Amino acid sequence: MKLVAIIVAHPDDETLWAGGTIISNPHWNYFIVSLCRADDKDRSQKFYQALSVLRVEGAMGNLDDGPDQEPVEKKVIEDLIMQLLPSRQYDLVITHNPAGEYTKHRRNEETSAAVINLWQAGKIQTKKLWTFAYEDGNKKHFPRAQKKASIYRALTKPLWRKKHNIITDAYGFSQNSWKSQATTKNEAFWQFKNAALATKWLNKFKL
Numbered sequence: 581m582k583l584v585a586i587i588v589a590h591p592d593d594e595t596l597w598a599g600g601t602i603i604s605n606p607h608w609n610y611f612i613v614s615l616c617r618a619d620d621k622d623r624s625q626k627f628y629q630a631l632s633v634l635r636v637e638g639a640m641g642n643l644d645d646g647p648d649q650e651p652v653e654k655k656v657i658e659d660l661i662m663q664l665l666p667s668r669q670y671d672l673v674i675t676h677n678p679a680g681e682y683t684k685h686r687r688n689e690e691t692s693a694a695v696i697n698l699w700q701a702g703k704i705q706t707k708k709l710w711t712f713a714y715e716d717g718n719k720k721h722f723p724r725a726q727k728k729a730s731i732y733r734a735l736t737k738p739l740w741r742k743k744h745n746i747i748t749d750a751y752g753f754s755q756n757s758w759k760s761q762a763t764t765k766n767e768a769f770w771q772f773k774n775a776a777l778a779t780k781w782l783n784k785f786k787l
Contacts, residue, residue, distance in 0.1 A: 582608045582671040585706075587661060587695050589676065589687035590616050590645065591627030592751050592759060595634075597681060597712040598674055599743035600735040600767050602634050608672075612638035613664045615657065615691055616645040630750040639664045649686040657694040662703060673699070673706040677770065678785040681714040682723045682762075689785075696782045700775040709778050710769035722761055725768035732768045740765050 586594050586602075591614045594602070602610060612631060617623040618640035631638050641660045643652055676692040692711060698704040713729035716722060725732060735743065744763045753759040772778040 583667065583669070584608045584610050584672045584674065585665060585667075585670045585704075586610060586612045587665075587673065587675045587691060588612070588614055589643075589685070589691045590614060591623050591630070591640065592747065592753075593676070593688070594638075595630060595743060595746045595751070596759065596763060597676075597714065598767060598769075599634075599746060599763075600733070600739050601674075601769075602636065603742050604739060606635065610634075610636035610638075611666055612636055613641070613661065614638065615641040615660055615664075616643045616687060618642040626751045630746050633746055633750050639666075643687065645687060651686065652690060654690075654694060654697065657690055658698055658703075661694055661698060665704070668703065668705060670704070670706040672708050672710065673704065674710045674769070675712070677711040677713060678782045679715075681712050682716040683719045693782055696775070696778045700779045707773070709772045709775075711772075711778075711781075713768035713770050714764065722758075723764060725764055725766035727768070729768035730771035732766065734766045735764075 588594050594612045614627055619642050624640055641664055675695040676688040678689055678692045680688040713726040714723040747753050747759055747763050
């Protein structure tokens with residue numbers, strides 16, 4: 581049984597970008613961390629409802645998620661991740677890509693950088709790291725899985741429906757909402773087997 585941590589910025593990110601992977605690997609032991617919205621009674625309740633549907637455990641933090649998207653200090657994000665994770669050693673960690681999944685959300689990018697930095701520092705140990713591999717063509721279309729990614733998988737219709745139902749039923753987003761329409765029918769990840777390579781990848785995106 582793989583011990584898997586999924587570390588995301590927001591409740592519903594775990595489903596949008598990796599829901600099919602979670603559902604199709606029920607033998608993995610997951611712990612899902614959302615760094616934002618713990619004090620949002622509506623979103624936090626829906627997060628734990630989604631975890632119940634997925635049959636996994638998780639925890640939430642309360643990073644600022646206001647519309648201005650002011651930067652959060654790296655240490656604050658890293659300390660919160662360490663506080664929320666129940667273990668320091670995993671077979672697999674999954675998180676955002678340094679460039680995010682769509683244009684543009686600062687918290688997604690900061691979460692990715694924090695996870696990679698913690699791995700590089702040895703504070704999190706994992707055999708593999710997967711970062712989400714999606715792009716939206718600079719807002720030209722809904723996020724799409726990148727076919728050139730290390731791992732690319734087309735979801736079956738029944739599997740996609742289960743994933744989509746979590747977005748519409750557990751999280752309560754309407755069929756016409758951005759979240760519903762952005763629920764990807766394919767999933768993709770960049771895979772890294774050591775922290776040095778992940779750090780090199782992260783540095784590509786730093787201005």
